[in-house]
Amino acid sequence: KINGLIKFNKPTHTGTELIILLAVVGNGQVTIENAATEPEVDNLIDFLNSAGARIKRKGNLIQIYGVKSLKQKTPFKIASDRNEAATYVSLALATKGSVTISLIEKNYISSLIDSVITIGGLVKKINRNSWKFSYPLTGGLRAMDIETAPYPGFMTDWQPPWAVLLTQVKGESIIHERLFENRFSYVEELKKLGAQIEFIEIKVNNPKNYYHFNFEECKKYQQAIKITGPQELHGGVLNIADLRAGATLAIAALVAKDESVVNNVSILERGYENFVEKIQKLGGNIKKI
Structure with missing residues (x-):
């Protein structure tokens, strides 16, 4: 009690x-x-x-x-996973393609929609809960800065796959992480493929209020990166350290021009149902070994 x-x-x-x-x-x-x-x-x-x-x-x-007990009498439909949606949107734009995300309400992905528009991508509303995200027919994408934030801001879970997209965009982009102290485990792995990413220091006047973790205890971690693009990625052997890094490295491998091997895939599968099958349906050359 x-x-x-x-x-x-x-x-x-x-x-x-x-x-x-x-x-x-x-x-x-x-x-x-x-x-x-x-x-x-x-x-x-x-x-x-x-x-x-x-x-x-x-x-x-x-x-x-508080109540004495709970009893579910009718089926309940859980909401779609907006992290999964953001992953496939990042993949589609990074490979100059398109993807339609269905059965997801706008309030779940409003900041994702805003970011796609900011970077120069196309967003088309198919119906109330379906959205098509596409690479632009002309002009390409443009660099942008991302700062993660609580809802309705840009989610911390979205920034790793978005980083792969930014490697393919002309110019310099900055990602500043505010919510999770160790979100950049993917950086060194992306650099293996040729990504131009460097850690940078961004001065924050009041880090105790700005960050949503104990900044003093987490100073061993860096919280901002600069990505320079576009950069052609090549194949490599990659190791997944956490869930979002897993999807990020898979996207990078699909963007890269050669064959890649991504290890520790069970970490990725913990958060993505039928990941390989869905990528194959989108036209990705991927298989589990």
């Missing part, structure tokens, strides 16, 4: 969902202040309420009234 007020100093996606799950069954009442506003949190609330929970949200305030 937990009861009372929980106030986060900074919004936390996982922390908000954890408190909801801990408080939903019981006889307590919990209020979360400064709760995460990600749509996945709302999807979780909708699911639990459909099973008999009593959870209310108003902005970044969530109130949970």
Whole structure:
């Protein structure tokens, strides 16, 4: 049983969902202040309420009234994975192709749509929940800077595959990571393929407030990179260190002109259902060995 007020100093996606799950069954009442506003949190609330929970949200305030038990009486449709959507959009643009993402609401990918437009890509609304993303017919893409941020900003999970796209864009682009202290495990692997990426220092006046992790404890990690493009990538042997890096290296291998081998693929498969099969359907030359 937990009861009372929980106030986060900074919004936390996982922390908000954890408190909801801990408080939903019981006889307590919990209020979360400064709760995460990600749509996945709302999807979780909708699911639990459909099973008999009593959870209310108003902005970044969530109130949970504990119930004796939960029972799901009707099927519930979970939301599409916006991280998967961003991965395939990055791949399509990096290979000068197109992809249609269906069954995903605009509020899940609004900042992705904005970023595709900013970089010079084409976005076409097919219907209410379907979007086509395409490489432009003329003019190519342009360099851009990315700063990760909580919802509705550009997700930290999106920046690794987006980095591959930026290697194919003319000019210098900067990615500044604010949410996850060790997001750049993919950088050295991309450099094996010929990517021009360097770590840079960006002065932040108030890092304690700016970053969503303990900056003082994480100074061994760097939080910004500069990517210079366009750069033709060549094949290589790559090693996946984490989930998003896995998709990133797979995209880079598909962009590269020669054959590549990507190891530790089980890490990638943890977050991407039927990844190889989906890439093959998009025309990618990929197989699991």
